[in-house]
Amino acid sequence: MTTPFENREEAGRLLAERLSEYAGRSDVIVLALPRGGVPLGLELARALRAPLDLMLVRKLGVPGHEELAMGAITGESRVINEDxxxxxxVDNEALEQRTRAEQRELVRRATRYRGDRPWPQLRDRCVILVDDGIATGATMEAAARAVRGQKPATLLLAVPVAPPSIVHRFEPLVDRFICLRYPEAFWAIGAWYRDFSQLTDEQVIAMMETARQLSGASP
Structure with missing residues (x-):
């Protein structure tokens, strides 16, 4: 399949069809990478009747070429693409400077998106980690390592699109890798969506509130 997805919501519904065997299980939790992964996470949470939360992770962009990832960080881990x-x-000073800047953004997003709510416990749970696609893999690798460190019973990685060469990178980290399309001519994640509009903080907050209402949690 090489035609683009209509938007992130459609991609999320298609992923949910592939993951239908996990519907209704009390141990399942969906973790979305904001901002782009949140619409997909909401569709998964809706279809699987599972809670949705966030895996906050930030790409470390090359100075002057920020779209090119030289690594990524979460609150617990950092992955560097040495190549x-x-x-x-990029020298060590520039790398550390970018890391500190992205750490500040992680703190800002945690406060903005989640307030003071406690983070979910992942130990012994079935965690579905979702984003709108994988390019270099650095961001998702940092996220997967952070989740694996919390000792879930099962860790699934679910994305609509990724380059074929990326799969082997995640085999040691996850129990199952679900990807709908592996285009040989990958180019960029956005090339595989007709609508790849950037999301705002306000949209993420609204989607998370919808997810909480679906799961029966109080605002």
């Missing part, structure tokens, strides 16, 4: 760092001539 990109070397080929772009």
């Amino acid at each position: 990109v760092v070397a080929s772009c001539g």
Whole structure:
């Protein structure tokens, strides 16, 4: 299949069809990478009748070429793409400076999106980690390592699109890798969506509130 998805919501519904065997299980939780993964996470949570929460992770963009990932961080881990760092001539000072800046953004997003609500316990649960696609893999690898460190019973990675070469990178980290399309000519994640509009903080907050209402939690 090489035609683009209409939007993130459609991609989320298609992923939910592939994951229908997990519907209604009390141990399942969906973790979405904001911002782009949240619409897909909401569709999964709706279809699987599962709670939705966030896995906050930030890409470390190459200075001057921010779309190119030289790594990624979560609150618990950092993944560095040594090949990109070397080929772009990024020194350690620049790497640490970018890391500190993205750590501040992680704190801001945690406060903005979640307030003071406690983070979910993942130990012994079935965690479905979802985003709108994988390009270099650094961001998702950092997220997967952070989740794995909390000792879930099962860790699934679910994305609509990824380059074929990326699969082997996640085999040691996850129990199951679900991807709808592996285009040989990958280009970029956005090329595989007709509507790949950027999301705002307000949209993410509204989607998370919808998810809480669906799960029966109080606002």
